[in-house]
Amino acid sequence: MGNAESHALSETQLAILRVLWDAEEASVADVQAALESERALALTTVATMLSRLHRRGVVARRTEGRQFIYRAAVAEDEVRRSMVSDLMQRLFEGDAAALVNHLVSEGEIDADELAAIRRKLARRRGAKGGRHVR
Amino acid sequence: MGNAESHALSETQLAILRVLWDAEEASVADVQAALESERALALTTVATMLSRLHRRGVVARRTEGRQFIYRAAVAEDEVRRSMVSDLMQRLFEGDAAALVNHLVSEGEIDADELAAIRRKLARRRGAKGGRHVR
DNA sequence: ACCCGACTACTACACCCGTAGTACTACACG
DNA sequence: CGTGTAGTACTACGGGTGTAGTAGTCGGGT
Incomplete structure (x- = not known):
């Protein structure tokens, strides 16, 4: 699928x-x-x-x-994945970090939000203990 | 402007x-x-x-x-801004954090990269004397 | 039994993309 | 000076989008 x-x-x-x-x-x-x-x-x-x-x-x-x-017939996540990935490819050579950097420089996201996401990632990562998904 | x-x-x-x-x-x-x-x-x-x-x-x-x-006649950054913003609007209700979250869940970006970006942001912010992340 | 109204299918049209052939033009070389 | 050639403009065509009108159909209510 x-x-x-x-x-x-x-x-x-x-x-x-x-x-x-x-x-x-x-x-x-x-x-x-x-x-x-x-x-x-x-x-x-x-x-x-x-x-x-x-x-x-x-x-x-x-x-x-x-x-x-x-x-x-398509999940929202599937569409997001596909479209975000396309955009990343087209505009940031597929580099997700470059995209996030862009968001930061544009002031679209601030340190707090970023920190919150990082914490969440750490938590999830911690629970699974291993490498990761997919 | x-x-x-x-x-x-x-x-x-x-x-x-x-x-x-x-x-x-x-x-x-x-x-x-x-x-x-x-x-x-x-x-x-x-x-x-x-x-x-x-x-x-x-x-x-x-x-x-x-x-x-x-x-x-248009700068690369201008195009990025415009297109990323459009996509964010269309797929994430304009919420940049939601977009970053998506990148994280999709495994497009990992904790290290995120941390690096956060540090860079903190450095830049630091000059302005704002609050900072630990 | 009929007609109205609800729905869909078909058609249309302006406009953009991707792709490229053909027509036209003006300079450069012999 | 004539002609080949480089380079642009015009034309074209199959597809897609956005938008919507019109035609056709079927079922329910009086």
């Missing part, structure tokens, strides 16, 4: 996926309603996007009566 | 920009030659891409005799 597919998703596509990720299942109307606040899209627009996402295998659907109930 | 333009650039476009970033100036032929190893593109392909990038203001050019000499 560990496919290293490259999930390049646009902002609109992600907006739809976000709805599915936290709704588990949703009809076209549900998705449209959920997006209404941030972006007003016609029902047909949402339907078209979902159809295309379905064609690409990014979402799955089942029929209920005469409507489709969609759900995400 | 700080323009918050969104520079959404594809991999190919970035490949071209990378060449310009470290060549300072380059003709179409130069760019094509530089990319030859990683991707074989026809001269006209590179010319088209550069033209389009020029139209978008991403690269600038001057005429030298019969040919165009291109150079990047």
